[in-house]
Amino acid sequence: MIEYNEKLRCYHLQTKSTSYIIHILGKGYVENLYYGKKINSVNDESINALLEKNGTGYGNSVVCPEDATCTLDSVSLEYSFEGTGDYRNLPIQIVMPGGETSAEFISTGYTTYKGIFKQCNTTGMPYAHAGINDEAIETLEIITKDTKTGIICKLVYTVYEKCDVITRRVVIDNVSNSAIKINKIMSMQLDLPDKHYRMYTYDGMWARERMQHIKQLESGIFVNASTTGSSSNRHNPYIMLEKNKGREAFKSCYAFNLIYSGNHYEAVEVSGYDKLRIMSGINPDKFEWTLDKETEFVTPEAIMSYSNEGVEMLSQTMHRFINTHIIANRWQGKERPVLINNWEATYFDFNEARLMKLARAAKEVGIELFVLDDGWFGDRNTDKTSLGDWNANERKLGGSLATFSRKIEELGMKFGLWFEPEMISEESELYKAHPDWAVKVPQRTTYTGRNQLFLDLTRTEVRDYVVDIVNKNIKEAHISYVKWDMNRHLTDAYSLGLGSRQGEFSHRYILGLYDLFERIVEENPEVLFEGCSSGGNRFDLGILYYMPQIWTSDDTDANERIDIQQGTAAGYPLSTMGAHVSAVPNHQTLRNTSLETRFNVACFGALGYELDVTRLTKAEKKIVINQIEFYKEYRKVFLYGDFYYEELDDGSIVWQVVSSDKNVSVLMLYQRLARVNSAHAVIRFAGLDKDAEYEITNRPQSISVKQFGELVNQVTPVHITEAGVLQSIINKVYMLDS
Ligand code: GLA
Numbered sequence: 001m002i003e004y005n006e007k008l009r010c011y012h013l014q015t016k017s018t019s020y021i022i023h024i025l026g027k028g029y030v031e032n033l034y035y036g037k038k039i040n041s042v043n044d045e046s047i048n049a050l051l052e053k054n055g056t057g058y059g060n061s062v063v064c065p066e067d068a069t070c071t072l073d074s075v076s077l078e079y080s081f082e083g084t085g086d087y088r089n090l091p092i093q094i095v096m097p098g099g100e101t102s103a104e105f106i107s108t109g110y111t112t113y114k115g116i117f118k119q120c121n122t123t124g125m126p127y128a129h130a131g132i133n134d135e136a137i138e139t140l141e142i143i144t145k146d147t148k149t150g151i152i153c154k155l156v157y158t159v160y161e162k163c164d165v166i167t168r169r170v171v172i173d174n175v176s177n178s179a180i181k182i183n184k185i186m187s188m189q190l191d192l193p194d195k196h197y198r199m200y201t202y203d204g205m206w207a208r209e210r211m212q213h214i215k216q217l218e219s220g221i222f223v224n225a226s227t228t229g230s231s232s233n234r235h236n237p238y239i240m241l242e243k244n245k246g247r248e249a250f251k252s253c254y255a256f257n258l259i260y261s262g263n264h265y266e267a268v269e270v271s272g273y274d275k276l277r278i279m280s281g282i283n284p285d286k287f288e289w290t291l292d293k294e295t296e297f298v299t300p301e302a303i304m305s306y307s308n309e310g311v312e313m314l315s316q317t318m319h320r321f322i323n324t325h326i327i328a329n330r331w332q333g334k335e336r337p338v339l340i341n342n343w344e345a346t347y348f349d350f351n352e353a354r355l356m357k358l359a360r361a362a363k364e365v366g367i368e369l370f371v372l373d374d375g376w377f378g379d380r381n382t383d384k385t386s387l388g389d390w391n392a393n394e395r396k397l398g399g400s401l402a403t404f405s406r407k408i409e410e411l412g413m414k415f416g417l418w419f420e421p422e423m424i425s426e427e428s429e430l431y432k433a434h435p436d437w438a439v440k441v442p443q444r445t446t447y448t449g450r451n452q453l454f455l456d457l458t459r460t461e462v463r464d465y466v467v468d469i470v471n472k473n474i475k476e477a478h479i480s481y482v483k484w485d486m487n488r489h490l491t492d493a494y495s496l497g498l499g500s501r502q503g504e505f506s507h508r509y510i511l512g513l514y515d516l517f518e519r520i521v522e523e524n525p526e527v528l529f530e531g532c533s534s535g536g537n538r539f540d541l542g543i544l545y546y547m548p549q550i551w552t553s554d555d556t557d558a559n560e561r562i563d564i565q566q567g568t569a570a571g572y573p574l575s576t577m578g579a580h581v582s583a584v585p586n587h588q589t590l591r592n593t594s595l596e597t598r599f600n601v602a603c604f605g606a607l608g609y610e611l612d613v614t615r616l617t618k619a620e621k622k623i624v625i626n627q628i629e630f631y632k633e634y635r636k637v638f639l640y641g642d643f644y645y646e647e648l649d650d651g652s653i654v655w656q657v658v659s660s661d662k663n664v665s666v667l668m669l670y671q672r673l674a675r676v677n678s679a680h681a682v683i684r685f686a687g688l689d690k691d692a693e694y695e696i697t698n699r700p701q702s703i704s705v706k707q708f709g710e711l712v713n714q715v716t717p718v719h720i721t722e723a724g725v726l727q728s729i730i731n732k733v734y735m736l737d738s
Pocket of ligand 1: 343373374418485487532533534535551554
């Protein structure tokens with residue numbers, strides 16, 4: 001709900017459990033009075049209590065021309081600008097028609113309406129949609145105008161009442177007579193009145209994405225940003241702030257995210273007056289935008305949420321919000337197929353016979369979707385060649401893609417395919433025909449990543465080619481699933497089509513990418529798309545708007561996945577995380593973990609198998625059959641249940657999901673290190689109905705005889721040599737109960 005109190009000049013934005021209060025100060029500065037637990041009655045008294053009382057002067061601070069007791073350097077502002085004495089980190093910088101970067105955006109009015117931001121589907125960017133039938137959404141647009149030029153800066157707020165989320169974006173309307181240049185434009189700014197917070201960020205690199213880090217905020221600015229051209233595996237745009245002093249310590253907390261897949265920037269500043277300034281938006285580094293007269297610039301949408309029940313509840317809010325307002329309606333609540341992916345089973349080394357053998361074995365254990373990964377097209381037998389040539393290698397597939405797909409469907413499985421549509425190999429037919437389509441800076445050294453170059457998605461003819469060829473493959477080969485990969489970071493940001501506006505490349509690339517998604521993903525609504533970028537290099541809300549799941553990480557080691565999946569779950573629902581059981585020794589870490597452990601971790605997500613299932617022993621096959629049956633039984637809870645986690649005293653990790661009706665819960669205990677004679681672990685179930693009675697059962701699990709080595713001879717009537725023939729034979733057919 002959004003209420004405006006004319007007398008108090010206050011907007012009160014309310015969700016189920018939170019209040020957000022905006023006040024128009026003095027000559028029209030837009031001030032934030034409050035964001036936190038819901039205030040039921042906003043009246044003269046409560047507003048008066050929230051208003052900051054200015055004392056005497058501020059030493060050498062710059063003060064407001066109309067009020068010498070007020071310095072904007074200390075006011076909690078909704079969106080600050082340059083040249084008024086606010087010396088904190090500013091959300092916007094515009095080079096005005098006169099050349100100055102000073103601005104004075106003063107509130108001149110507002111509109112409110114039911115539903116999401118009216119211009120949403122003309123921005124060319126993904127956004128938080130209305131869900132299936134959420135009637136309780138409202139939008140507020142506060143119109144501010146620059147006092148000199150009349151240029152409009154609209155502050156847009158959309159209130160998702162049921163989900164406890166408020167989204168923000170900013171629109172600049174250049175109503176002046178000349179072009180202006182935007183050097184920086186954040187989607188949101190929030191000033192909070194005190195500084196005692198810890199900041200949660202999700203950082204990493206390839207194969208160790210979204211490791212949670214918690215840091216105490218101190219004076220100064222802490223920046224969480226990416227410059228790789230994508231949201232990146234370096235720093236995810238999701239952050240949380242948790243109060244860590246005073247009565248509300250460890251309860252009061254905020255979450256922020258950005259619906260954007262390119263370079264992002266989140267900054268949190270502890271100012272000299274001990275206030276906190278938070279902002280989120282497109283990274284101003286590698287960004288500039290010339291805004292012609294009579295045109296608009298709309299920022300990506302930022303999302304915010306508050307909870308007074310701690311960060312775990314905030315994560316659950318994010319899960320619900322993403323599952324209802326980011327994931328496309330057609331995928332909401334849908335069970336995802338258990339898949340087999342041939343990548344780690346075969347890499348590039350496959351032919352039709354090998355793939356069909358894999359498919360048959362996968363079908364036998366209950367797998368529902370066969371995904372053919374990299375290497376099916378052009379001359380692609382290494383990662384040096386053929387990106388862009390999306391024509392099936394019929395020699396490898398024993399015929400056309402459509403024929404191969406039919407063979408898989410005849411086995412009773414769906415068929416899925418890997419693409420990397422944004423890329424081009426220098427060794428390719430496409431490059432021979434269109435060398436200028438590759439992203440390069442003329443007369444400069446070109447830097448490659450994984451031997452490949454970006455296609456210049458800022459150009460329409462390039463996008464048209466990609467749309468046609470990918471759609472053609474999808475349609476002709478009856479493809480049910482696409483893994484959309486992107487395997488390098490951006491360098492050499494330059495387009496032959498952009499002239500002197502090269503500073504716009506990174507953002508225009510992302511707009512080009514979203515155009516591809518509109519024309520490929522939205523055109524094939526029945527196809528399940530899974531995002532991927534060398535694993536989880538582009539795990540963000542922009543991708544999730546189009547693709548309901550993302551390959552979480554190239555690291556499939558169960559122990560590593562504990563940190564990666566738990567870090568990801570802080571901001572994203574389990575339904576969005578692709579999680580696979582792979583072979584041991586693990587291909588990334590060379591660690592051995594049991595088949596059961598690998599499944600126990602992977603089942604907390606969209607489950608797949610990525611190993612040569614033809615090589616499973618009879619005993620292992622039985623285990624996998626049981627695992628898949630178990631997953632199918634509880635799939636909905638794994639994908640959409642409320643997720644809880646806890647670290648026990650000995651470092652063991654507990655993960656738990658609870659169905660929304662609280663009837664079913666699945667809990668996993670992951671023991672990081674084996675210990676002898678240790679204390680009992682006390683496991684506390686969370687999120688259950690306190691008045692209900694629950695029956696608890698263990699999932700029966702098995703353990704390989706091999707794991708006991710020579711020790712097994714203590715109980716066997718005949719001697720079994722470790723790694724000997726007998727052990728190997730027993731191991732093939734028999735497993736011990738774990
Ligand atoms: C990336 C992906 C992998 C696999 C390979 C294929 O690394 O993350 O899952 O698809 O590309 O080249």
